[in-house]
Amino acid sequence: MPGKLTVCPTPIGNLGDLTARARDVLANADLIACEDTRRTGRLLELLELPAPRLVSYHEQNEAERARELAQVIERGDSVVLVSDAGTPGISDPGYRLIRACIDRDLEIEVLPGPSSVTAALIASGLPTHRWRFLGFLPRRAGELERVLQSPETIIAFESPRRLPESLSALATLAPDRPAAICRELTKLHEEIARGTLGELSRRFRDGTRGEIVVVIGPARETGTADIGFAIDALRGLVRAGARPRAAASVVSALTGVPANDLYKGLTGREPRR
Secondary structure, three states, rough: OOOOEEEEEEEOOOOHHHHHHHHHHHHOOOEEEEOOOHHHHHHHOOOOOOOOOEEEOOOOOOOHHHHHHHHHOOOOOOEEEEOOOOOOOOOOHHHHHHHHHHOOOOEEEOOOOOOHHHHHHHHOOOOOOOOOEEOOOOHHHHHHHHHHHHOOOEEEEEEEOOHHHHHHHHHHHOOOOEEEEEEEEOOOEEEEEEHHHHHHHHHHHOOOOEEEEEEOOOOOOOOOOHHHHHHHHHHHHHOOOOOOOHHHHHHHHHHHOHHHHHHHHHHHHOOOO
């Protein structure tokens, strides 16, 4: 009879966040697939759990090891997949093994548990109804600009070494965009810094330490109906005697519709530079 793959989240800092269910799974596994056998071995020691056989499963060997582990499960063993911290598959290896088990019609159990992505999103105080996880922040300015155009809240990892440079680039593009820097989540020196990208860039210009999650508020959406309403308001101001470009700036500030779009909608041409 085939065994089962269990995807098991591990604490991102505080050992108390490991659930009783996850503890039982780790204690009863035939084999644990992990990014770093030393780190997982240390985790089991701290939890006072007997160590089953540990096998490395990381980015460099993921394709080959996924096939091997799927075969182990087919033969009847229970395999538990963990990452160094958090939920496997979220910017960590896991997808290939899960896909290999699905293709072989093997049982998969996914446990809920710690994730720095959702913890940072909620702690940020930014909108949670629509969000997107990027992995690590892109490096190029053009890619960062596209990120800032997203109508969703953006969540991304960043290294402490690159954080000042990334924040400076983001602040240059959108200094007033609300954001949060979540550092060392669930650990002793946890820090949640909230503010605009400009403020956060100044705060972290000398760098920091630890695990970093960046959360950026969504771009303001300007649908067709909003633009139409804003252009009608602009026309009313112009009929009342206001100068078009000055009126466009005022309506833009009130509605969030770019002033150039308003001017073009009013006159049919781009404003002069």
